[in-house]
Amino acid sequence: MTEEDVVAENPILHHALRLGDDALILGQRLSEWCGHAPMLELDLALANIGLDLIGQATHFLNLASEIEGKGRDADALAFHRDVLDFRNCLLVEQPNGDFAQTIARQFLFSNWQELLMREIAAAPEPRLSAIGAKAVKEIAYHARFASEWVVRLGDGTDESRARLIAGLDWMWRFVDELFDPKDGAPSLRADWDARIARTLAEASLELPKPRRGIVGGRSGHHSEHLGHLLSEMQFLQRAYPGATW
Amino acid sequence: MSGAVAELSFKDRVLEILSHVCDPEIPCVSVVDLGIVREVRGRTLVITPTYSGCPATIAIEQDIRTALDRAGLPDVKIEIGLSPPWTTDWISEEGRAKLHAYGIAPPSRSAVQCPRCGSEHTEEISRFGSTPCKALHRCLDCAEPFDRFKCH
Known part of the structure; x- marks a missing residue:
């Protein structure tokens, strides 16, 4: 059986990998801000959000490893898989850009992730719901943080507004994948749309222009950006396989 | 038995x-x-x-x-x-008292009290602090910045 067949036969494994990879890749992206954010409080915030996400990734990937039963633990899944085996959505692997672009990505993602985790927390699979119930409390903070900055930047100066609009415009094409009927969560779309519209109205911004959605991350078809991210994240384990300290 | x-x-x-x-x-x-x-x-x-x-x-x-x-x-x-x-609801009463004495405002759903002077006239500086479980606040009476254990 190919890797794809194995995953298709185990919906829980499929879920755990997708959720784990989303959190891992965005956590790694946010960690790139450490020491570079516009001010100290933002440095703390972005690093803390990244830390929460990497913690969630550890839980989801440990569960994936347990179901898979191949002896690959969360670290092995994070550091020893190549681009084609990652199942994260394309949104999370997008480069940070400037602060506004990072906030745009976080705003779209955290609002979706909060709705999704709430659903997972209430779902019957006990191992997934335990992780979801824990994560949802953390994500509520992330969504609030990002939404507040959307209002601040959108309703701020001409410069901050223009940058946020550009950031949202870039990220918008990766939204449809989150609600894809096959691999996404289409039932969450209405709630998510309402949340996004509410905050954008508060920021006196319009919804980004509709774009043709780009999908593929869930089946391993990633943008070029993910390979670059992995080359940094996986460097140590690739150079010194099995290194510990 | x-x-x-x-x-x-x-x-x-x-x-x-x-x-x-x-x-x-x-x-x-x-x-x-x-x-x-x-x-x-x-x-x-x-x-x-x-x-x-x-x-x-x-x-x-x-x-x-x-x-x-x-x-x-x-x-x-x-x-x-x-x-x-x-959840922070599981932090014992004794634990809350120890946090307060240490200079960290314990988690409370009501007003945030300055651990130094006891004033409730305080404001949040940063919702994310030195560890995931804490936020940074400041007392508007005695001007002391302090950590607050977030309600979670």
Whole structure:
């Protein structure tokens, strides 16, 4: 059986990998801000959000490893898989850009992730719901943080507004994948749309222009950006396989 | 009957040992005060992380293991339980008093009180602080900046 067949036969494994990879890749992206954010409080915030996400990734990937039963633990899944085996959505692997672009990505993602985790927390699979119930409390903070900055930047100066609009415009094409009927969560779309519209109205911004959605991350078809991210994240384990300290 | 008594005393003994194991990031409180220790079931100890990504989780497990080894209980199994998720409601009254004395405002759903002068005239500076579980506040009366344990 190919890797794809194995995953298709185990919906829980499929879920755990997708959720784990989303959190891992965005956590790694946010960690790139450490020491570079516009001010100290933002440095703390972005690093803390990244830390929460990497913690969630550890839980989801440990569960994936347990179901898979191949002896690959969360670290092995994070550091020893190549681009084609990652199942994260394309949104999370997008480069940070400037602060506004990072906030745009976080705003779209955290609002979706909060709705999704709430659903997972209430779902019957006990191992997934335990992780979801824990994560949802953390994500509520992330969504609030990002939404507040959307209002601040959108309703701020001409410069901050223009940058946020550009950031949202870039990220918008990766939204449809989150609600894809096959691999996404289409039932969450209405709630998510309402949340996004509410905050954008508060920021006196319009919804980004509709774009043709780009999908593929869930089946391993990633943008070029993910390979670059992995080359940094996986460097140590690739150079010194099995290194510990 | 005697079995039940032995079990009870074993549990009490473990909790006594753990009440001296400090949180590595907030050493004024023990892992029992923080509600990280959830259950002693037979020879199994269940602990739970505060935040999913709390970097202290591994250090806490190692510190607990060391304390149990030193007390002559090397055969206790340590399990990580995620459900129900940890909440600041599990921080004991004693733990709250220790946090306050240490200069950290304990979690409360009402007004945030300055741990230095006791004023409730305070404001949030940053919702994310020096550790995942804390936010940064400032007292508007005595001007002292302080950490607040977030309600979670």
